[in-house]
Amino acid sequence: MLELQQVSLEVEGDKSFEILKNINLKFYEKKIYVVTGPNGGGKSSLAKIIMGVYNPTSGKIQLDGQDITPLNITERARMGIGYAFQNPPRFKGLKVKDLLRMAASHNPEKINICDLLYDVGLCAQDYLNRDVDVSLSGGEMKRIEIATVLARNLKVAVFDEPEAGIDLWSFQKLAETFRDIHVKYDTTIVIISHQERIMELADEIIIMSNGMISAQSERDIILAGIMNNAACACSTKCVKGVGQSAECLG
Numbered sequence: 001m002l003e004l005q006q007v008s009l010e011v012e013g014d015k016s017f018e019i020l021k022n023i024n025l026k027f028y029e030k031k032i033y034v035v036t037g038p039n040g041g042g043k044s045s046l047a048k049i050i051m052g053v054y055n056p057t058s059g060k061i062q063l064d065g066q067d068i069t070p071l072n073i074t075e076r077a078r079m080g081i082g083y084a085f086q087n088p089p090r091f092k093g094l095k096v097k098d099l100l101r102m103a104a105s106h107n108p109e110k111i112n113i114c115d116l117l118y119d120v121g122l123c124a125q126d127y128l129n130r131d132v133d134v135s136l137s138g139g140e141m142k143r144i145e146i147a148t149v150l151a152r153n154l155k156v157a158v159f160d161e162p163e164a165g166i167d168l169w170s171f172q173k174l175a176e177t178f179r180d181i182h183v184k185y186d187t188t189i190v191i192i193s194h195q196e197r198i199m200e201l202a203d204e205i206i207i208m209s210n211g212m213i214s215a216q217s218e219r220d221i222i223l224a225g226i227m228n229n230a231a232c233a234c235s236t237k238c239v240k241g242v243g244q245s246a247e248c249l250g
């Protein structure tokens, strides 16, 4: 289990600014958590705190009871925490098979990289010798990156907006891939996303706004809350909105 205890993150600028405020969260094995909420709410910062890109100003992070707060990104990667980027990096001259072999080399179990490609819906024959460069589409790159996450057999995998820039068909395959990971592996999956279809994959949804957890519950409870947002008063044209409240009238 990954646990964040009273985690805060402050950045120094002209004046100091608290990006994350006293976050308490528990992420259990074999569960999918989707973190959502308004722009600037602190979701990516939370992902970076888990990864070790940022170190908290105060608070503690524990993995299976071990304090990992002082560990950096490389040390946390060795402990089984991995991150899939919003815009995955591409490397000239590197082939898909090299990338997967590199990822699998960190896994004590023997991994068949062709099976991994199959797991993410790609034909090994077509993709093993492809260069990891701009010739791969966004959706293909996303799936290859997910295959590298699977190759490492992570304890905790964090995906920041995995749906960004992929087409509808690839999106469907991506959702299936997450469902498969959920069934086959014990990995704790944390996905940052604004997409309702990604939220539908979650066991639990966490809503972050203004650097705090504003809601956290089972998927259906949160989704029902989002759909029947009684506080919405945006417009009479909005399907959710009431638009009639006195506050709306100029």
Ligand SMILES: Nc1ncnc2c1ncn2[C@@H]1O[C@H](COP(=O)(O)OP(=O)(O)OP(=O)(O)O)[C@@H](O)[C@H]1O
Residues within 6 Å of the ligand: 011, 019, 037, 038, 039, 040, 041, 042, 043, 044, 045, 046
């Ligand atoms: N290194 C930094 N220095 C200063 N401010 C930062 C830094 N990183 C993030 N912020 C600010 O912290 C807030 C939270 O940013 P973050 O990227 O975590 O939000 P988010 O919820 O992921 O947003 P989005 O949905 O737009 O991706 C924003 O106001 C952002 O400008």
